[in-house]
Amino acid sequence: MAASSGPVRAPAPLVLVPNTLDLGEAPEHQSDLRDVLPDGVLRRAAELTVWLAEDAKTTRAFLKRVDSVHRLSLPLQQIQIHTLPRAAKGKGESHASPAAKASTALLLAPALAGTPMGLISEAGLPGVADPGAEVVAAAHEAGVPVVVLAGPSSLTLAVAASGLNGQSFAFVGYLPQDPAARTARIRELDHLSKRLNQTQVLIETPYRNAALAEALLHALQPATRLSISCGLTLPHAWSRTHRVADWRPQSTSVMQSLADKVPAVFSFLA
Amino acid sequence: MAASSGPVRAPAPLVLVPNTLDLGEAPEHQSDLRDVLPDGVLRRAAELTVWLAEDAKTTRAFLKRVDSVHRLSLPLQQIQIHTLPRAAKGKGESHASPAAKASTALLLAPALAGTPMGLISEAGLPGVADPGAEVVAAAHEAGVPVVVLAGPSSLTLAVAASGLNGQSFAFVGYLPQDPAARTARIRELDHLSKRLNQTQVLIETPYRNAALAEALLHALQPATRLSISCGLTLPHAWSRTHRVADWRPQSTSVMQSLADKVPAVFSFLA
Numbered sequence: 402m403a404a405s406s407g408p409v410r411a412p413a414p415l416v417l418v419p420n421t422l423d424l425g426e427a428p429e430h431q432s433d434l435r436d437v438l439p440d441g442v443l444r445r446a447a448e449l450t451v452w453l454a455e456d457a458k459t460t461r462a463f464l465k466r467v468d469s470v471h472r473l474s475l476p477l478q479q480i481q482i483h484t485l486p487r488a489a490k491g492k493g494e495s496h497a498s499p500a501a502k503a504s505t506a507l508l509l510a511p512a513l514a515g516t517p518m519g520l521i522s523e524a525g526l527p528g529v530a531d532p533g534a535e536v537v538a539a540a541h542e543a544g545v546p547v548v549v550l551a552g553p554s555s556l557t558l559a560v561a562a563s564g565l566n567g568q569s570f571a572f573v574g575y576l577p578q579d580p581a582a583r584t585a586r587i588r589e590l591d592h593l594s595k596r597l598n599q600t601q602v603l604i605e606t607p608y609r610n611a612a613l614a615e616a617l618l619h620a621l622q623p624a625t626r627l628s629i630s631c632g633l634t635l636p637h638a639w640s641r642t643h644r645v646a647d648w649r650p651q652s653t654s655v656m657q658s659l660a661d662k663v664p665a666v667f668s669f670l671a
Numbered sequence: 672m673a674a675s676s677g678p679v680r681a682p683a684p685l686v687l688v689p690n691t692l693d694l695g696e697a698p699e700h701q702s703d704l705r706d707v708l709p710d711g712v713l714r715r716a717a718e719l720t721v722w723l724a725e726d727a728k729t730t731r732a733f734l735k736r737v738d739s740v741h742r743l744s745l746p747l748q749q750i751q752i753h754t755l756p757r758a759a760k761g762k763g764e765s766h767a768s769p770a771a772k773a774s775t776a777l778l779l780a781p782a783l784a785g786t787p788m789g790l791i792s793e794a795g796l797p798g799v800a801d802p803g804a805e806v807v808a809a810a811h812e813a814g815v816p817v818v819v820l821a822g823p824s825s826l827t828l829a830v831a832a833s834g835l836n837g838q839s840f841a842f843v844g845y846l847p848q849d850p851a852a853r854t855a856r857i858r859e860l861d862h863l864s865k866r867l868n869q870t871q872v873l874i875e876t877p878y879r880n881a882a883l884a885e886a887l888l889h890a891l892q893p894a895t896r897l898s899i900s901c902g903l904t905l906p907h908a909w910s911r912t913h914r915v916a917d918w919r920p921q922s923t924s925v926m927q928s929l930a931d932k933v934p935a936v937f938s939f940l941a
Contacts, residue, residue, distance in 0.1 A: 417831050437821040441706030526831040537834030540911040549832040551707040551904045557824035561687050561796040565809030571841035634821045642811040
């Protein structure tokens with residue numbers, strides 16, 4: 402066997418590469434890559450020739466943008482991009498079936514054979530409010546070193562911009578779609594926030610942002626402070642924090658400014 | 672009065688500037704600024720002439736590093752650096768006294784008069800596990816636009832590197848120092864993590880990291896997965912995730928590798 406007759410190569414790392422936060426923006430409205438990602442990260446990304454990605458097409462678009470700053474080490478069409486298996490939303494790795502775990506582990510074969518691999522999601526950090534955690538968990542299990550490169554997450558940018566409590570905060574993901582269940586969940590989180598003095602951070606698919614803002618303004622206590630950060634890192638980004646009672650008179654203009662496809666992060670502290 | 676006789680200037684923004692994550696490292700072990708912060712952020716930082724900072728001395732050191740990439744718009748000694756008032760650890764802005772709030776608001780006078788101001792903490796994003804939230808809250812109240820520049824937080828980098836649940840996680844800050852209270856708190860968080868399928872994220876002053884690791888390995892359930900990320904973004908960074916039962920036999924070497932002054936982030940999922 403090759404492994405016993407030749408030298409055994411140590412596993413190469415799985416490199417977690419941050420993406421920009423301008424998902425869905427037309428190219429002319431996207432941020433300058435060098436405003437959002439460190440030069441050293443772009444240089445490192447340009448060297449990687451095997452990728453695991455949430456979406457192959459947008460990863461090729463990302464690599465084209467990288468290439469305009471640092472020449473890719475191989476022509477784009479020779480770079481391997483493998484798509485991550487779809488995980489059920491909101492489920493952690495511990496809920497994956499043994500078969501799903503085995504197929505995730507197989508994705509790491511190049512790293513185990515000594516070729517560094519990149520892992521990237523559609524926006525921000527892989528595995529943070531995005532797919533990727535399963536393959537990172539598989540890397541830890543298989544002894545593949547995990548390296549995360551410095552990059553932004555819209556969640557912590559939003560906490561910073563909120564002025565709410567950044568010593569204790571929870572990212573609670575998506576709310577239920579059903580209106581009654583959503584209202585109940587918002588009230589539960591409002592109480593929790595008060596009891597723990599903990600900022601609650603939520604996101605939603607962009608086209609549902611206005612509906613989420615409306616639900617929050619309806620269900621939160623008037624004194625709760627609500628922060629909305631919209632289009633973070635984009636030229637037209639804005640972040641505002643007010644008590645719910647002070648947001649309510651402006652609700653129509655808030656809904657309008659959230660009506661686009663721009664990503665937003667909602668945080669509140671009761 | 673000047674305000675009524677001359678044109679009224681619109682407030683300039685409070686710009687939240689990310690810092691590197693190599694706090695406390697000797698200059699020769701620090702990361703290259705361009706590996707951790709975007710070029711556009713360094714350019715923007717070089718333009719700011721009035722700063723609010725957790726610490727004036729380290730901010731001057733940061734600006735010297737920035738100057739080596741993008742020339743500062745004024746000589747360093749002409750740049751104003753005001754130190755933030757000390758807030759009680761773990762308290763949110765809502766706990767500040769009216770007098771403290773008023774003095775915080777005064778810090779924003781330059782922005783209200785039209786001069787953009789930078790806000791920076793010792794590491795990562797201001798206001799996230801670091802001082803700064805009070806002045807951001809005051810900016811929102813005073814109508815000073817808040818702009819956050821893209822940069823890393825060790826908390827979200829650690830969640831990405833952990834492979835634990837990144838769809839639901841809580842940063843719970845620091846644990847009690849008293850051993851019995853600390854054990855009780857770890858067990859409470861372990862149960863909460865299981866009940867909510869929520870990753871719990873903690874930090875500690877670096878010299879107490881080994882003691883925290885020992886307490887976690889002692890008090891967490893054997894099947895809980897514990898992730899340790901040490902020295903994130905530094906050349907000797909490492910991230911590892913194992914079940915507590917699998918960490919325990921290696922505890923001596925783990926304590927040793929945490930014995931230095933290097934910052935670490937601890938995450939676990941039961």
